[in-house]
Amino acid sequence: MKRLSLLLLFTICLTPVFGQRNDESAIRQIFDKALAEGLSYPMLDYLSTKIGSRLSGSPGAAAAVEWSRHVMESYGFDSVWLQPVMVPHWVRGQQEIGRIVNSRKMGTVSVNICALGGSVGTGPEGVVAGVVEVKSFEELKALGTKGVQGKIVFFNRAMDPTQLNTFAAYGGAVNQRGSGATEAARLGAVAALVRSMGSNLEDYPHTGGMSYAPDVKKIPAVAISTRHAEMLSKLLKEDKDLQFYIETHSEMLEDAPSFNVIGEIKGSEYKDEIIVVGGHLDSWDLAQGAHDDGAGCVQSIEVLRIFKSMGYKPKRTIRAVMYMNEENGLRGGLKYAELAAANKEKHIAAIESDRGGFTPRGFTVSGTATAKATVLGWKNLLEPFGLGDLGQEGGGADIGPLGKQGTILIGFLPDSQRYFNYHHTREDTFDKVDKRELEMGSASMAALVYLIDRYGIK
Amino acid sequence: MKRLSLLLLFTICLTPVFGQRNDESAIRQIFDKALAEGLSYPMLDYLSTKIGSRLSGSPGAAAAVEWSRHVMESYGFDSVWLQPVMVPHWVRGQQEIGRIVNSRKMGTVSVNICALGGSVGTGPEGVVAGVVEVKSFEELKALGTKGVQGKIVFFNRAMDPTQLNTFAAYGGAVNQRGSGATEAARLGAVAALVRSMGSNLEDYPHTGGMSYAPDVKKIPAVAISTRHAEMLSKLLKEDKDLQFYIETHSEMLEDAPSFNVIGEIKGSEYKDEIIVVGGHLDSWDLAQGAHDDGAGCVQSIEVLRIFKSMGYKPKRTIRAVMYMNEENGLRGGLKYAELAAANKEKHIAAIESDRGGFTPRGFTVSGTATAKATVLGWKNLLEPFGLGDLGQEGGGADIGPLGKQGTILIGFLPDSQRYFNYHHTREDTFDKVDKRELEMGSASMAALVYLIDRYGIK
Numbered sequence: 001m002k003r004l005s006l007l008l009l010f011t012i013c014l015t016p017v018f019g020q021r022n023d024e025s026a027i028r029q030i031f032d033k034a035l036a037e038g039l040s041y042p043m044l045d046y047l048s049t050k051i052g053s054r055l056s057g058s059p060g061a062a063a064a065v066e067w068s069r070h071v072m073e074s075y076g077f078d079s080v081w082l083q084p085v086m087v088p089h090w091v092r093g094q095q096e097i098g099r100i101v102n103s104r105k106m107g108t109v110s111v112n113i114c115a116l117g118g119s120v121g122t123g124p125e126g127v128v129a130g131v132v133e134v135k136s137f138e139e140l141k142a143l144g145t146k147g148v149q150g151k152i153v154f155f156n157r158a159m160d161p162t163q164l165n166t167f168a169a170y171g172g173a174v175n176q177r178g179s180g181a182t183e184a185a186r187l188g189a190v191a192a193l194v195r196s197m198g199s200n201l202e203d204y205p206h207t208g209g210m211s212y213a214p215d216v217k218k219i220p221a222v223a224i225s226t227r228h229a230e231m232l233s234k235l236l237k238e239d240k241d242l243q244f245y246i247e248t249h250s251e252m253l254e255d256a257p258s259f260n261v262i263g264e265i266k267g268s269e270y271k272d273e274i275i276v277v278g279g280h281l282d283s284w285d286l287a288q289g290a291h292d293d294g295a296g297c298v299q300s301i302e303v304l305r306i307f308k309s310m311g312y313k314p315k316r317t318i319r320a321v322m323y324m325n326e327e328n329g330l331r332g333g334l335k336y337a338e339l340a341a342a343n344k345e346k347h348i349a350a351i352e353s354d355r356g357g358f359t360p361r362g363f364t365v366s367g368t369a370t371a372k373a374t375v376l377g378w379k380n381l382l383e384p385f386g387l388g389d390l391g392q393e394g395g396g397a398d399i400g401p402l403g404k405q406g407t408i409l410i411g412f413l414p415d416s417q418r419y420f421n422y423h424h425t426r427e428d429t430f431d432k433v434d435k436r437e438l439e440m441g442s443a444s445m446a447a448l449v450y451l452i453d454r455y456g457i458k
Numbered sequence: 459m460k461r462l463s464l465l466l467l468f469t470i471c472l473t474p475v476f477g478q479r480n481d482e483s484a485i486r487q488i489f490d491k492a493l494a495e496g497l498s499y500p501m502l503d504y505l506s507t508k509i510g511s512r513l514s515g516s517p518g519a520a521a522a523v524e525w526s527r528h529v530m531e532s533y534g535f536d537s538v539w540l541q542p543v544m545v546p547h548w549v550r551g552q553q554e555i556g557r558i559v560n561s562r563k564m565g566t567v568s569v570n571i572c573a574l575g576g577s578v579g580t581g582p583e584g585v586v587a588g589v590v591e592v593k594s595f596e597e598l599k600a601l602g603t604k605g606v607q608g609k610i611v612f613f614n615r616a617m618d619p620t621q622l623n624t625f626a627a628y629g630g631a632v633n634q635r636g637s638g639a640t641e642a643a644r645l646g647a648v649a650a651l652v653r654s655m656g657s658n659l660e661d662y663p664h665t666g667g668m669s670y671a672p673d674v675k676k677i678p679a680v681a682i683s684t685r686h687a688e689m690l691s692k693l694l695k696e697d698k699d700l701q702f703y704i705e706t707h708s709e710m711l712e713d714a715p716s717f718n719v720i721g722e723i724k725g726s727e728y729k730d731e732i733i734v735v736g737g738h739l740d741s742w743d744l745a746q747g748a749h750d751d752g753a754g755c756v757q758s759i760e761v762l763r764i765f766k767s768m769g770y771k772p773k774r775t776i777r778a779v780m781y782m783n784e785e786n787g788l789r790g791g792l793k794y795a796e797l798a799a800a801n802k803e804k805h806i807a808a809i810e811s812d813r814g815g816f817t818p819r820g821f822t823v824s825g826t827a828t829a830k831a832t833v834l835g836w837k838n839l840l841e842p843f844g845l846g847d848l849g850q851e852g853g854g855a856d857i858g859p860l861g862k863q864g865t866i867l868i869g870f871l872p873d874s875q876r877y878f879n880y881h882h883t884r885e886d887t888f889d890k891v892d893k894r895e896l897e898m899g900s901a902s903m904a905a906l907v908y909l910i911d912r913y914g915i916k
Contacts, residue, residue: 032620162490164843166894200893359817359873385622388846415817415873417894435658436624436875 093249352396551707810854820847
């Protein structure tokens with residue numbers, strides 16, 4: 001009896017160690033699979049360079065839906081299906097023109113602009129007007145109708161370069177893009193010209209979502225490249241009466257049918273508990289959408305593929321979801337959560353990768369204190385793989401609606417330094433993605449899903 | 459009296475907090491300067507794109523010496539001087555040719571090769587021979603003279619993709635490059651063909667240093683691109699008698715005169731205690747040397763420039779050193795240490811940046827246990843800037859010789875994932891360097907130099 005007790009004690013003491021060893025070795029195996037035999041990179045190559053841009057409602061988006069369905073079926077996931085959702089259908093139309101007209105110093109100069117997503121176009125007659133530059137909505141309001149009426153408002157607040165996290169710098173500047181046109185229209189402006197949300201001085205403009213308050217006149221809203229924003233600002237100091245010409249042809253069409261694309265491995269023990277891992281399949285029209293968010297999509301598919309290739313049979317149900325329409329409507333994320341509620345599905349955790357395919361640093365967690373502590377408790381297992389940053393709050397846009405149902409939300413957190421070089425521009429192309437960085441992201445997400453599958457999260 | 463004691467106690471208790479606050483704010487200011495007003499990026503632009511490749515003894519190297527002297531003088535450092543050193547002078551010569559000849563499956567195929575640095579050339583007659591593939595020196599030895607005589611030995615051990623640290627993967631493969639020719643020559647081989655030290659499958663070869671043991675015949679040694687190494691290996695499996703043609707024109711000339719370039723800010727209190735921060739000015743001939751090691755050079759200059767622009771007057775003497783000839787001889791590092799000893803200079807710490815201009819992760823430390831503990835003790839100040847990886851052993855090639863004099867050696871540790879995409883290739887160009895990543899590296903090094911200057915290190 002005494003011997004049995006000792007043996008029992010011995011066993012109990014050793015269990016966590018063996019558990020830890022198993023987990024260490026499983027995570028090591030996940031990284032080995034991703035780095036030596038991973039398929040996220042060739043998947044992203046196809047999605048970025050063969051399909052390319054895929055704004056909601058576009059032929060590219062339809063191709064991307066078919067491609068991801070096909071790819072997940074080819075990997076033999078237990079089920080793959082499409083979830084219908086109606087999406088906004090905005091189109092850019094023909095070539096856009098931005099021009100400083102008859103400036104005293106430089107005469108007429110072409111300027112790199114692009115319509116912001118959701119903006120009305122100027123039509124072929126364009127808009128020509130004087131320019132008033134502001135750095136904030138407060139400055140704009142101080143000018144009042146008298147200072148703004150009939151003018152183009154030039155929102156020129158830069159992303160703060162001293163922010164170490166570029167997403168924080170983005171957060172400090174992006175309200176100009178989202179609401180600049182509305183605030184300018186309230187004071188009688190004829191257009192909004194917004195400094196691009198880029199970390200550096202560049203020649204190409206960054207598009208991105210904007211919307212109009214229901215009670216204002218819809219005026220054209222365009223982004224100007226950061227370098228041309230600097231030039232315009234300098235010229236305005238010497239010649240405040242210069243004129244600016246904008247011509248855009250964008251328009252919002254009727255909503256279009258599209259789909260979320262879902263692949264699933266059924267859980268062996270708790271099949272009703274769902275862990276979802278995903279990214280968004282749509283991209284802006286100007287971009288290949290390699291980092292935003294092709295990377296998140298292929299990493300999510302890769303999580304399930306790695307499990308299958310390891311012969312790992314999850315206890316819980318694991319789903320990879322390619323959400324449609326994150327960029328200009330979030331309809332896919334909303335639809336997914338709506339159906340999860342209607343079908344009484346229990347989503348214990350939702351992980352999103354939508355910060356690019358860069359070297360992994362950790363995860364953000366949003367939900368209960370217990371969940372945050374659980375993820376922090378895995379630090380000893382995750383930190384050896386560079387995943388030490390586990391203490392920040394955060395989830396992801398597409399999974400946000402699931403949070404309202406009590407799902408723990410987790411955001412994949414890669415290095416942020418290069419993201420806003422490419423974000424929403426023609427430069428977001430496959431060649432900007434590093435193979436190893438992308439693959440380490442897939443492995444990081446698989447490692448976290450593995451731990452949540454083994455131990456649950458509440 | 460009681461009041462005085464209390465005040466004293468209060469002061470003592472607050473001192474470390476105030477010290478910490480001052481340090482926090484100084485480091486914050488360093489990062490702000492680097493990220494908002496930094497000059498490392500335009501410096502690197504000039505060094506990489508206007509000067510370009512700068513192998514020891516080349517006109518490019520001479521131009522780089524003049525450029526760095528001029529730049530440091532223009533920033534008004536207290537002194538700037540050149541330290542003469544004789545360097546090896548190896549030249550590649552005219553275009554190199556690699557070719558699979560009359561293979562059964564593919565006929566004659568061009569193969570991307572380049573001579574390894576230090577190798578003799580084949581001359582215009584070239585070398586043509588059968589190929590024997592090995593993965594290790596043990597495999598080679600097992601073949602013996604009978605299996606190797608008259609053949610080209612093809613060293614095809616890949617860098618291990620499952621190593622998270624690419625420098626570890628490099629360390630596990632690079633002996634093929636350094637000593638492959640020697641080991642092959644011992645068994646009568648006519649040339650060594652070495653798989654490039656690259657993390658991925660690529661079309662371009664990676665050059666790099668090699669040397670011959672004094673007792674062997676000098677046979678030509680060339681690198682083959684990783685993609686062509688895979689192709690050759692596959693062809694050999696089907697056609698082990700295929701012939702390979704190599705033509706190279708490299709040769710070692712007489713040693714040439716060159717210089718280390720040194721800039722200094724004199725210490726205000728302990729001017730005899732020197733903290734040195736540096737990188738190497740030479741690069742391989744095929745590369746612009748943007749990451750290797752233009753980045754380290756401009757970051758080192760930037761440390762001193764940031765101090766001056768902040769008005770920070772160091773207590774100790776701070777030197778930026780651009781070492782000459784790290785790539786194929788280390789003569790600059792050896793000369794610097796030799797003169798430091800001869801002049802009885804006291805170098806308390808030497809920091810080297812030679813792992814590329816990528817996002818900073820920390821520092822390696824080599825020296826006393828006290829020094830390692832001192833750097834780890836600054837973790838609370840450094841980790842908020844991404845510099846949490848402080849526990850690894852390591853220094854740098856150029857500063858190695860100073861270590862023998864008791865100098866604490868410190869290596870700047872950036873993210874390693876992309877380094878071996880570019881290392882020693884035509885792809886190591888300025889456009890592969892991200893502005894913010896480079897600037898954060900400059901700030902990281904300045905922050906560490908600031909702490910060592912304030913508190914010393916032993």
